[in-house]
Amino acid sequence: MRTMSPIYEGSRPTCQGPDPAPGAEQAAAIHARARGTIRNVAGGRPGHTVAPRSPAPGGAGRGSLDVHFGVWIRPRDPLRTRSTGRVVQSRRRAGNSLSRRSSCATLPAHSKRVAIMELNARVLARQEVAPGLIILRVAPEGWALPPFEPGQFAVLGLPGAAPRVPEAEPENPPPPPHQLIRRAYSIASSSRQHEYLEFYLALVRTGALTPRLFRLHVGDRLWLGPRFSGMFTLRHVPADAHLVLVATGTGLAPYMSMLRTHLAESAHRRTAVIHGARYPSDLGYRNELEDLARRHPHLTYLPVVSRPQGAVPPWSGAVGHVQDIWRAGLIARAWGFPPEPAHTHVFLCGNPQMIEDMVRLLEGEGFREHHKDAPGQIHTERYW
Template sequence: MSANEKSPYNASVIGREEINPQLVVLRVQPDGPLFEFAPGQFVVLGLLGSEPRVPEAAADEVAPEPNKLIRRAYSIASSSLERRYLEFYLTLVTSGQLSPRLFNLRHGSRLFLGPKATGVFTLNRVPAGKSVLLIATGTGLAPYISMLRTMLVHDAQRRFVVLHGARYSWDLGYRAELESLARIRPNFTYIPSITRPDEDPHYRGYTGRLQALLEQGVVEKESGVTLDPAQADVFLCGNPDMIRTVKAMLEAKGFKADHGKDTGTIHVEEYW
């Protein structure tokens, strides 16, 4: 970018927490006032093609234009009550264009932040009083963190359950925060599960795929929330295979998709 060209960057990194080499939490502060958003929505982040990639990432298959923004939408993890910054829970896609550059950012680094949040993956269409089951794999957890940080303050009567799957215990981002919430909030239950327990021998907890835990009645056992569309709405975010199999299982129990004008009890975020 030439010296007389205006930078497209309008935000700065003010916090970076590495969960492990493939997972990071970034806090991004806009230059101006932060827009309003609903928990569960997403916003676009961007970096110029000239920005460096982390060393552990593969090289770009096709070199991007150096002065053009690489953009991608990411779910917001921070509470909508937080007015200073936005938080994002990111995974490193080594062959991707944007995430290897985002992972190279440090405190004070500059980036592009979209002007508004969008998306309908929110609690707005869930009737008052119904329980909410939030099911995610990997960084699909991010929109639920925003929901919990916001709604557990305002909606103390509604029951929330998080069912989160990952390969290893060290991939369970926000685990300490969610365990703490579960201890102090009687209306919240956290159920983590890992799929490679043989390689993680110190982990103590549920193992296996999330759909298997649902079939085994783990949610009812741990939370008292029944998989009944009259009692609960279900949110799905993460691996497409998980979404497909869990959605089919729920539909067999009488749940139906929430889409457009058709109000339903299964809410899906097309995350990948």
């Protein structure tokens, strides 16, 4: 057993677990359908037949992985190598597979030929924020995390055979046990952190992947896509522009990465974080954000909840939705001037309905959505 540091200041440390086993030469490539978005990536590529394998004491057979939820590659796979019996993909194919959106990430040099569908990462820490909300730290095994920009997302996966939490709705029909279910998740950790990635996850009881992710414990294996993608970054924002970062629920994750990487120290610009949740206990990262705002006067943290009734301790903060915070002019009060398109960029992340409402509100005040060929001040990341 070993103890790791708490996930964030003020949190309950629930990070105890076994030392990770020595990593095999495991890197992963993925074969998601190349589409404009990574949302709802699931299923195998035609021609690749895989089957689940339960833990095998004493080692697994040729072409297999001796890991929990390990995925065994059947001999008839076309990309199987003669020397190792493992299925491989070329670096070029892996690089093309995730998303057509641009990425700064590159595969580690040693993963030019990589086995697919291996459970190539391990849970390093797991913290329950509230029922249905967890923070998960995931470390790669036997490969190095490529660089990423704060705001980008990674892909997590588990096979259909992985167990689900009991509170999940029954699956009808359940996915094939061999199918690797994959979904995109914004990275919440600093891009200066090279040991692990942190994710802020909400349980979707009817969902395919989250009921399985929520069953993971420290030390369990899962699949982590080896490339990180996404345009929801500060790349297209002038360095001196002020920032309003608006999130519902786990939509806070990309902002945590931005703040932890460099934003909290960027004293030359004002940054406001508006975080909406149903209950006060659902305000993940609240302690860390309150602490950052105390230490950095240019940073404003504006949490808002829609159901404060019965909270213990009682909620004395803003009640309503993130849109209400914008309308109430709370940012202008904190900054001493109103956020305007001439000098402010607004990021919107999470619930698509919130994003739609906020875009309408902002467009009424002269802000424009940012597009590659038509730069604007509104940047969006819809989670579903």
